[in-house]
Amino acid sequence: MTQSPQALCHALIDAAKRAGADAVDAMATEGRSLSIEVREGKLEHAERSEGTDLGLRVFVGQRQAQVSSSDSRPETLTAMAERAVAMAREAPEDPYSGLASADQLAQNWDLDALELCDPSAEPAPEALQQDALAAEAACAAIEGISQVQAAGASYGHHSIYLATSNGFAGGYQRTGRSLSCTGIAGTGAGMERDYDGDSRTFQNDLRSATDIGRLAGERAVARLNARRPKTGSYPVLFDERVSSSLIGHLLSAANGAAIARGSSWLQGAVGEQILPETLSVIEDPHRARISGSRPFDGEGLPTQRRAIIQDGVLTGWTLDLASARKLGLQSTGNAARGVGSVPSPSNWNIALTPGQHSREQLIADMGTGLLVTSLIGSTINPNTGDYSRGASGYWVENGEIAYPVNECTIAGNLRDMLKTLTPANDARSYLSRVVPSLMVEGMTLAGS
Template sequence: MTTNLEDLTNQLLEAAQKAGADAADAMALKGTSVSIDVRQGKLEHAERSEAVDIGLRVLVGQRQANVSASDTKPETIRVMAERAIAMAKEAPEDPYIGLASSDQIATAWDLDALELCDPTAEPDPSDLQSDAAEAEAAALAIEGISQVQSASAGYGQTEVQLAASNGFSGHYARSDRGTSCVAIAGTGAAMERDYDGDGRIFQADLRSPEDIGQSAAHRALARLNAKQPPTGAFPVLFDERISSSLIGHLLGASNGAAIARGSSWLLNALGEDVLPKGISLIEDPHRPRVSGSRPFDAEGLATKKRAIVDNGTLSGWTLDLANARKLGLESTANAARGVGGPPSPSTWNVALTQGEKSRDDLIREMGTGLLVTSLIGSTINPNTGDYSRGAAGLWIENGEITHAVNECTIAGNLRDMLKSIVPANDARTYLSRIVPSLLVEGMTLAGQ
């Protein structure tokens, strides 16, 4: 089987041209993944996969179609191109589709500076099993932990090759290594569970399995003897490990595809304040050793740092080429795609301005309210921003944690919530989304 990804994309483009495409782009992915699960100190499940996937997008006039396959034989590539052309001829016309012009495409980048792939050799499965077993043992060693639901470790590496008939051709590889643990505290109907985990590009950066197991255990123990909170309006502090979901809603609402459809609660909000003054949301796709970094987007445009929110003010949409054309704007080089579909806008690494106070400081200052550590379900109106989610966490009384809380709902409106956030200073700066714990005043809690 041919595994040279550049050769594969060139073959795909040549086949598309022969089949009658006016323009085309091709993607080839080569991936390896290994995962190990341990239970009660013994290997429970081991899985390894290796695959090469290819995708082709053809344009015939202002019509397009996508096809993909995991078979890379020349005959398969020829048939893919022919089917794609036949599909494109039946597709509706779209005046906004099209490849980047030659002066838009990236021509140079520094992969070494991004450090997307660990040069260290693939870990032996026994090393992964040892990591998972250590995490499990560390959790079980904490008094009050009755069992570990799962302890896992994994490794993956993916090569990406993108080429287009406009002359663009680019390649990069990325790796990942992770460990996770889910611990259960208590027994019978009183059992509670929680988790911890870590995933990094470089194996040397990974937290220790012992630390992960102990953290999962302590989080599970903190959830024991949970009660429903009172119903009313209270301050809500979103813990750092789930606070990025709030910023995720802002990113979704400022996505160019949602704006072009007219289905966003941030429609017509460009230039308006959406966060408090002094707080910015910065996208930087060039941070080294971070999973969201990349040298170019899925349309071959050079990625770049930009402000999504600048000093509280919404300063731009997240755009690929097609949605930029719909809105009469320029692409922000945020096109993402897989082998099976066309590009669409997506954000890379983002960082929210951190505050000066710690999470503990905010807890002391919030008086009585809820520290949310997990969220379930979701009822969010994409047009109005009305927000309602099931929540669990810890109750705060007179600035101190008193007991665990579950079976409650928190509600508000995202425009109001985000404009009143108070950030802590506890964000993990190695994540793709750097978002600290966020305090939101006056949310509605539905409990007892």
């Protein structure tokens, strides 16, 4: 009989103790997923997967080792434990490694309030296929669309369980349902593509397939006859689809692992003004039905709502246990991990303070500049914050969108860029990162 993730974790801990480990944590995931892709009105690809994955981390003194497997037979659990302990004995000592103390561990949480798992039945493959076909048909019906590159739908259900040798044990289930479509407009060298998609925890929250396909087609057609913009210094408006990347760079710089390594352009910036004083960045891992929500982190610590930026001022770092110990601080409950990796700091759900005006109003106010809807590649200097990315989108003249643009590069410095942010009010509240369109007052634009 197949053992539950809970039983497998405790079996791994017992096996590691018998093998000579001083401390242990174990993680088990059990999941199933189904994905469907269609093309030209027919089924193109169907894939279903089911499996159990196990991760074991052992400590021998201040030495640690991590092993993983997808085989849950008893003899494999024993072999994993013995191999992990042998590896740990040969590993270098790490004075910052180790489990959380008992008083740090999460004790109580309300899974019902988080609504991480949709109780409705798993969709049949035919239902996913019909969604994908509907999205494809809606995209193909848009005048100017030459072909639909891809349309697909998927579903996943996963159980996650974590246990430690010093008393923590907990788990939860998570579901996800997604639908996407990519359209191509034009022909030959003048072809342009764009997409739309949606992903939700609950199937009933998913946007309609026809809406997704239609918007993918409209976006692709709007990109036809793109030009290269003129080189110069202009205001740049990051569309809501890509604006979260700017906040992502900020979060990466405030990551405790980067701070502990001394490789962050925010080094020593706690207490400094990073954003305009009207803006805050709030992390909230307890939002219902959101993919980034979780009751505890990858080390068994309780997750918490916190302000990373409060009224424009950086309040602290994002920390797991190891990075916190290196910095002489306390973990913020932000350890993320997979079954095959040790914990590392990561952010959960993020929200930036919205602005008072719509994206259209910001476009009208910018005069002449660039609306960015797609970013390509990335050159970010982690030590200085120097920023350079390929971009495409729309040229704005006299406060109105004039024509599509591509093959340009935008550049600046993140410290300077973030201090001039003006947000719109168009953020999608159901995303894990709720970030509206963002105006940056002046960036260097390399075009024609």
